[in-house]
Amino acid sequence: MSALDLARWQFGVTTVYHFLFVPITIGITWFVVVFQTLWYRRGDEKYLRLTRFFGKLMLINFAIGVVTGIVQEFQFGMNWSTYSRYVGDIFGAPLAMEALAAFFLESTFLGLWIFGWGRLKPRLHLATIYAVAFGSTLSAFFILAANSWMQHPVGYVINQTTGRAEMTSIGKVLTNPTLLYAFPHTIGAAMMTAGMIVMGVAAWHLRRGNEKAMFTHAIRLALPVVFVAAIFTTLIGHAQAQLMTKQQPMKMAAAEALYETKSGAPFSLFAVAPFRKNPERSTFDITIPNGLSILATNSLDGKVEGINDLNRAYQAKYGPGDYAPIIGITYWGFRIMTGIGFLSILIAAIGMLLLWRGRLESSRRYLHLVIYAIALPFLANASGWIFTEMGRQPWVVQGLLKTENAVSPSVPAWEVGLTLAGFTLLYGALAGVDGWLMFRYGRSAPAQSPATPPDPSPEAARDLSMAY
């Protein structure tokens, strides 16, 4: 494999991995905010215990999210130095702002939150978790600003002397329409992910009759969050797809495996095709007539451009080459993401119905389903990113720079291979440890009520202070 292929694999592995943890961090932190606020306002110790219980799940993931984030920032320079030179004038700014505005905030205040129990006044201590949640949400905004610029470059000129892209308007970069949709979509997905975790964990305990009152509260709070977040994320995603049809028509065409431009294009639900990059025909396809045209253009017979026509147009514009991404991955990435979106709405809707009838906590089959549903948002998050990044290929910056021209010329393939193997092994091992800890903590009974006589053992103290 060439350095290019290895560098692409490395970006894929490290980014998908990093993003397993990011939505948990963003979403669960807001749940902790709500639990701790409820505790502060109502003084009901059940909320304190929920705060600490889910706070611990948050911390297990925070560490990995932070340290794998450093790799994200460094690998642009390490593996993609030509890219970094080309876009640095624009792309570097949101990254630096993310560090300065968001990372300092979340890291510093997380330290205060962990070690501040009993040291800070409750009101101040509560404020620290707000700062953490705000910081982690803000970091998503800046990094998505950087990514959105790769999807849809705005506020720049190409300097003919230096041959690089240069920023002309930070305002345009930070209000890129792509960003204004991607940000709420991502935050919605994070809330869905965290909500599913809270629901699943609560369901596990409710099925066993552990701490009924406490987990009833947790699931009743998380269910509407999942319901609203799933609908919200899907609606925003729909708007994003329409924007994408205009900004990145090839990605949309590839997502639908639509080869020829059509008015009244059908929406393909499920298709199988020969196993190659660009199969050009399907062996099996179930479609909804006119479905795609409705989705993409809001009209029954709207025109949707096809891969072949777009390819010809791009060849005329950018020179010879193949401008289509890998169709199968784009097609299925899109379907897994959207399919899970609808499935999540359905699952949450059933839950809402049960809640309305007052049978939520006693429906053992539903609670069982919810436990397994924890896997769904992770799958959707990963396939969403794979879709949006691989769907942009062969471009790394849409219309400006191809991925194959973006790698570091000074790094030989064996070095990229070595670091790819190193990161993959390390990340795999850490995933095992993290998953095991999450699983163990999620299933363990929450900390004993502090109202009972205090347990003087160091173990209990560790739990109370949450210190290392």
Next chain:
Amino acid sequence: MQTGYWHLEVLWFALIAVLWIGYFVLEGFDFGVGTLLPFVSKDDADRRVVINTIGPVWDGNEVWLLTAGGATFAAFPGWYATLFSGFYLALFLILVALIVRGVAFEYRGKHDSVRWRRGWDAAIFFGSALPALLWGVAFANMVHGVPIDAKGEYTGTLLTLLNPYALLAGLASLTLFTLHGAIYLSLKTKGELLVRSRTAARWLSVAAALLVFVFLLWTYLNAVSANEKGIVPGVIPLTALGLALAVPFLVRAAKDGLAFTATALSIALITVTIFLNLYPRVLVSSTNPDYSLTIWSTSSTHYTLVVMTIVALLLTPVVLVYQGWTYYVFRHRIGRDDLAPLKSPIDLLSGDHPPGPLPGA
């Protein structure tokens, strides 16, 4: 090439120096504490105290690195691109070390088993000592010169970076950071741990003074022999050296606060020396001095630098205030007896703080 100092390029070169100073002074001591973990602790309670001295702050300290990286990307993309792709495997090792170390702090106490904790303790040691060494190697190479071709691309390998000067610098940074950590522990612990920290600081301070002396001397000779040299007023490296030489006496006199100030300032001034030695270059080419990257040849546009300057001026003071406040909140010494005693949040709620409105109340 432009001249004069009143340019945003110069300001950003200085700001990036400040970010690295912040990183080395702050993460320097938590690297040191991690490196000392196996040596100053007798049992698990000791190790927990040692880790807890940096517990609330290490993560915030590490953000200085992310900010330095991000600022370099934004202000000098050409520097960022060549440096990060050139020092490839060294940075990979640093990344692996920082990953296992960060996770180790968080996971160590999350499962009760001796083997589990031992494993994470080893991760903390290696994850702290390795970057402490490699940052010295990396910075020495930036100023010493590495093979860079006419296109500004690095043409060496990992072994190119492991030259005697850089290895000495690595040993110096490892020793100085470990000393910085030992003094930090002397400020933050009590009882036997305090005694052992001071003993460690005493030995380390002598070694560090010696290594700083040799490193600065070599850096001076290197600067004199290079045909183009940066501006280094002699008073800066000499003050750095003087401070390093004073530390053994301050440690012996148990003036922990002064000793910590001295190591912090010494680290800062050594970093200043390196950056001034570089100026206006950002990476020295050993292939041909004309190929050296400079702040002028690698910088972003004026517009981007203006944007970043405004952002930095608005946000940096805020960051300094709340990070400083964290150090104030956790200023107390901690010991083995502190592992248990925090008041429960319930006590706090019913005690000096009036509870919030109860539902229906």
